[in-house]
Amino acid sequence: MQWNCPSEPQGESVHQQVLQWFRESARDLPWRGGCSPWGILVSEIMLQQTPVVRVRPVWEEWMARWPDPAAFAAAPQAEVLRAWGRLGYPRRALRLHAAAGVIVEKHDGAVPDTFEELLALPGIGTYTAAAVAAFAFGRRETVVDTNIRRVFARLVIGQALPAPSLTAAEMALAKELLPEDAAASVEWNAGVMELGALVCTARSPQCGICPVRRECAWIAAGQPEPSYVPKGQPWAGTDRQVRGAVMAVLRAAESPVHAELFWGPASELAALKEHLSHPGEVADALKSLHNLNVHAPQLQRSLASLVADGLAQLSDGGYHLPH
DNA sequence: GAAGCGTGGTA
DNA sequence: TTACCAAGCTT
Known part of the structure; x- marks a missing residue:
């Protein structure tokens, strides 16, 4: 594969084409260009499995309220979870809170600048550690997210989709393609990611406007269909759905919500009475939760798992967000 | 290694 | 409308 050789001629390279496209087409996102490492870390956590359009407003509020790790670490968990709102996967919010605590205790309040130190923080895995080291500190890291995996699968391998889970071969390929120069590597990581987010998308890729369509192995192969069917995540009837509905109740309540309100034959009557004393x-x-018609065992299990995860607490017969 | 974990926009 | 999908991590 001559074009992806690190010693390829500069002018015509896939690298140059992606970088040029990125400079012209990159979205103007608030966590890009002069943002603090803390802001970049927060954005990376929020962006895990969550689209940019939903993250942006929450991130703006977040940074205005908690401009540094120390301010955030001092916030009560309940406020953190409310500020997280409906971003989803609320365990991320608690892990970010715990990470801020570690940053204050062990890193003097400054976001650490190495991959290894970042990886040791709760809620930060290989992708996020590499992304923060690269985008916040300009380090040369092998950043591999779902966008980059998909771009490489098409552009280099000629397949419609990457493997179901990240493979060692993909990491090796990404490492090979990474520019030697640190600054160039940062831009390359961001550029390939952006290309996957805006052009080389999962559903309907915009190959007509792709800066590297002429070098794309997938197009050259006639855009073959995926070799497997991605298995979707079940939702209706799952504990996840119930947990989400319960968390919505707890976020809205400013005082403990009586256990009776969650289940039992009197639940609807009790909920009705609660109308008088609880905000709408x-x-x-509560109505949304009841509309799920969850049986008691599943509701019990979901509540218990929320408590086990630290997302809820039970005291005085009422469930509430953690203090 | 597979399963579990939220949410809402889009095709 | 029903699925798919989005800058993953943890157990």
Whole structure:
């Protein structure tokens, strides 16, 4: 594969074409260009499995309220979870909170600048550690996210989709393609990621406007279909759905929500009475939960798992967000 | 290594 | 409308 050789001629390279496209087409996102390492870390956590359009407003509020790790670490967990809102996967919020605590205790309040130190923080895995080291500190790291995996699968391998899970071969390929120069590597990582997010998308890729369509192995192969069917995540009837509905109730409530309100034959009557003393949001959230028609064992299990995860606490017969 | 974990926009 | 999918991590 001559074009991806690190010693390829500069002018015509895939690298140059992606970098040029990135400079012209990159979105103007608030966590790009002069953002603090803390802001970049927060954005990376929020962006895990969550689209940019939903992250942006929450990130803006977040940074205005907690401009540094120390300010955030001092916030009560309940406020953290409320500020997280409906971003989803609320365990991320608690792990970020715990990470901020470690940053204050062990790193003097400054986001660490190495891959290894970042990887040791709760909620930070290989992707996020590499991304923060690269985008916040300009380090040369092998950043591999779902966008980059998909771009390389098409551009280099000629397949419609990457393997179901990250392979060692993919990491090796990404390492090979990474520019030697640190600054160039950072831009390359961001550029390939952006290309995957805007052009080489999962559903309907915009191959007509792709800067590297002429070098694309997938197009050259006639855009073959995926070799496997991605297995979707079940949702209806799952504990996840129930947990989400319960968390919506707890976020809206400013006082403990009586256990009776969650299940039991009297639940609907109790919820009705609660209308009088609870704000409308709590009543609406309870109504949504009741509309799921969850049987007691599953509701019990979901509540217990939320408590086990530290997302909820039970005291005085009522469930509430953790203090 | 597979399964579990939220949420809402889009095709 | 029903699935798929989004800058993954943890157990």
